Structures are given as C-alpha cells and as structure tokens.
Amino acid sequence: MFAVQSQRRPLVLQQAQVEASDADLVTRYRAGDPGAFAELVRRYTGAVFNLNYRFTADRAEAENLTQETFLRAWNALPRLALDRPLKPYLLRIALNLCRDWADKKNGAVVEPLDADDEGYELASDEDVLDRLSEAELAQQVRAHLEHLPPIYRAVITLRYTEGLSYAELADTLDLPLNTVRTHLRRAKAQLRELLIVHKP
Amino acid sequence: MKHFSDLQIQELASADETSAELSYVPHLAECELCRRRLERARHMERALGRLPRLHPPYDLPQRIIASLPASGVSPSVAMGAKQAWVVGVASFIAALLALVFVYQTAFDFQSNGALDLLSMYTSQPAIVTTYPGEALGTLLNLVPWLTLCATLAVFLVAGVLIRQLIVSLGSMGSRLKA
Secondary structure, three states: OHHHHHHHHHHHHHHHHHOOOHHHHHHHHHOOOHHHHHHHHHHHHHHHHHHHHHHHOOHHHHHHHHHHHHHHHHHHHHHOOOOOOHHHHHHHHHHHHHHHHHHHHOOOOOOOOOOOOOOOOOOHHHHHHHOOOHHHHHHHHHHHHHHOOHHHHHHHHHHHHOOOOHHHHHHHHOOOHHHHHHHHHHHHHHHHHHHHHOOO | OOOOOHHHHHHHHHOOOOHHHHOOOHHHHHOHHHHHHHHHHHHHHHHHHOOOOOOOOOOHHHHHHHHOOOOOOOHHHHHHHHHHHHHHHHHHHHHHHHHHHHHHHHHHHHHHOHHHHHHHHHHOHHHHHHOHHHHHHHHHHHOOHHHHHHHHHHHHHHHHHHHHHHHHHHHHHHHHHO
C-alpha cells in the first residue's frame, strides 16, 4: 500500500506543477525563484511570437521582439498587480515594442478612426465571398491578411488566434472598449474589401 | 426602415446564439437585408476562427531564458531576497536582546525587593486589604520601570521583525515546495 502511494505522489506533484496559475508563478518569481519565470516564458512564447510575427511579417525580427518582450516583463513583473491577467499584459508589451519597431522603420501605423458607423449598403460584389466555403474563405483570409496594415493584423490576431475578449483587447491595446470594437470592425471591413478585390 | 449598423452586426455575429435564435430579434425577423449581412458576418467570423497561430522556433523559449542575467531574477527581486536576509539577521539579534532584557528585568525585580514584597503580600493578604493604597504604592516604587519598558519595547520590535521574516519565509517555502 505504501509503495502504491509513493508511486502516485510524483504524478500528483507533476500535475500540480503543470497547473500552477500565472499569479502563483509571479509570486514565486518575486520570492526569487528563476524557474517560475522560465515557466512563464515557456507558457507564453507562442502567443507573443505569433503577435510579433503577424505584425512585423519578419521572422527574425519577431524572434528579437519576443526576446525583448520577456526581458521587459522580467524587469516589470515585481511591480505588476497579481490580479491582473498576465497574457494581455505580455501582449501589450509586445505590441508596444512592435509599434516602436514600426515607427523606426516606417512611421506611424495606426489608422485614424472614422466615427461614421451608421447605415450600410450591401455591395453586390460581396456575394462572391458568400459562394466560398468556410475552408476556402479561411484560406483566402490567411493569404491576404498580410496586406492589412500591421495594427489591423495585430487586432485580428489577438481576437481570433489568441482568443482575447473585448475587455482583454482593450487592456492590451490600451484603448476604450468601443474604440476596440471600431478597430475590429474596420479591420474586418478592410479585409473583406481585399478579399473581394483579389477574389479567386 | 433603419438597419443595423456594422458594429451591431459585428456584435450579433460574435454572439453565441445561432441565426435561428437571433431571428427572434425584432428587426432581424423583418429585414432580409440585415439577415443576409449577419450570415455573411458569421461566415467571416468562422473563417477568421480558423486562422492558425504562427509557431516560434522550438528552441526560442530556451534562448530567451538563457539570455536572462545569470541569477535568473531581476535586480528588484534579488533586492527583495537580500532584504529578507537582513530582516532575518535583525530578527535574530532582536530575539537575543529580548532574552537579555527579560533576564535583566527579572534580576532587577529580585535585587529591588519587588519579588520579596509580592511574596509577602501573597502570604499575608491582610496587609493589602488593610492598607491597599500604601501596599500598591510601595510595590510600584520597587518595580524597575526603565528595564521593564525597555524589555517590552524590544519584544515589540522583535515581534514585528519575526512577523516580517515569517512572511518572507512563507513565500520562499512555497517556492521550495514547487
């Protein structure tokens, strides 16, 4: 009986380690545990890299920005409130770095907001997209997403690939909720126009 | 007829309800144009939902971890660990001082005669009941107040420092368990 119990314990301990929450890891990191930050890096490298790559469209640059993101987080985490979700916070650092990179490279990339959202006229060309299956449309989206401005690529990536809610998007982008909704609408409208222009 | 705005269509398309359920929304039940717009928006939502994540090189996390300074913790976290050590040493010194003061206070009680007086009051309670004011006044004159106050102060400081140390050790303990 004792042998069975000792065999069970490592599995339970391993499971407990896998399921450590972000707040637990930050707390342990603040107590001086470097392994806790390493776990956060493993957990969120994918999301941060995905955003950086979608924004910059440059794999090497995305790797550099990802590394810089975690270096900044490494310095800033001791001051972070524990009740603040970590993923949007990391993505916010990443997005700010992307914006700085874009400013150095090309100038401002944020599209001006248009307040007019009233009314709509259905363009007949949009029927073209209706005839595509979901898989075909998804393929067209993947092919033409890179033609969107970087900030719109970032917004779509954060919403649909990283699964951020509107509130988390607002936190990441540091924008009011309604502004986030407008950004998303404009991003999808512009994507739709691109798909119509380049219809198969 | 006022149609739904693009934002409203976007919100409806993002909602969990199916088109059939949303058909009970009054305007949607009446307006084929907005129903078609909603279906088109949902079609796009589903396509966007299939957008894949672009994966990093498999060794990127390790490279990031390796690029951090050797201690693996930021200077502000390292400073916290050093402060814990300082608190620990201060707590130890305060605890030792508290023991010294307790011994000194007990010695002063003995040498001033306060303990002997208390012993006499205990064995002859009639003294206290007959002359309560004088009995209390005499006892208070013999109490080594300075030593007693110093002892209480050192105990208070030691208590605060030990409490701070326990909090720090608690955080380190959770790290060791993990």
